[in-house]
Amino acid sequence: TACSSKYVLSALHPMWQGPLVAPGGNRQSPIDIRVRKSVFDPHLKPLTPDYDPRTCSQIWNNGYSFLVEYDDTTDKSTLKGGPLEDNFRLCQFHFHWGESNAWGSEHTVDRRLFPAELHMVHWNSDKYSRFEEAVMEENGLAVIGVFLKIGKRHEGLQKLVDVLPAVRHKDSVVEFTRFDPACLLPSNIDDYWTYAGSLTTPPLTEAVTWIIMKQHIEVSHDQLAVFRSLLFTSAEEEVQKSMVNNFRVQQSLQGRTVRSSFT
Ligand SMILES: Cc1ccnc(S(N)(=O)=O)n1
């Protein structure tokens, strides 16, 4: 679908040679969320995700993470509310994780690292007609971030874990249908932090309203181990590289305020 557009793919290599900080970037992501410095905003509304599992289309390994892609040609899977003024369309979700359970997330909370982080990527369908357009605009994207902790097995995630071996290599794709991404959200989605940031992989555009959930979800050690069995490299390459540590270094806040929806 649109949100896996080629130029995003081409620059998504883990050791991408691009600048670690976008030139002139003053709202880069990820960041450390200093809880005591976040500002409660009573005007923040509840978040209202409304996803249709029938829009789920495929899973593919883009050489940086694995993406679960949704048909974003209609307003069937949408996100509204929270800090958002407009209607946003889900186009894909993916994860970032470490080689060990000690690290892996992109955002941190008072410097606390999590073993992995889920990103659900949406684009502003009130203002733009496709992802590629929205990705270049200030209010173009909204990404929900959810921290993963090691604990009990996540039953909803298992359907996804079972198909990962089929996309072990970069550029492999498999059909994947009827997956409800709402099953990956924590039970409480009313408590979140939000701030103006960027994509954390190229093109690093400063187009993202980040919505980071306070409550994490749990996945089992074995489920996360399957993420680490994926490869950055394609089937043709001689040297196979494990897909681990696919997170970006933290960026400075540069005067931004992180708002919280809770006290
Ligand atoms: C769609 C997309 C591209 C690049 N980076 C991201 S991310 N990691 O900021 O969610 N998403």
Ligand SMILES: [Zn+2]
């Ligand atoms: Zn991401």
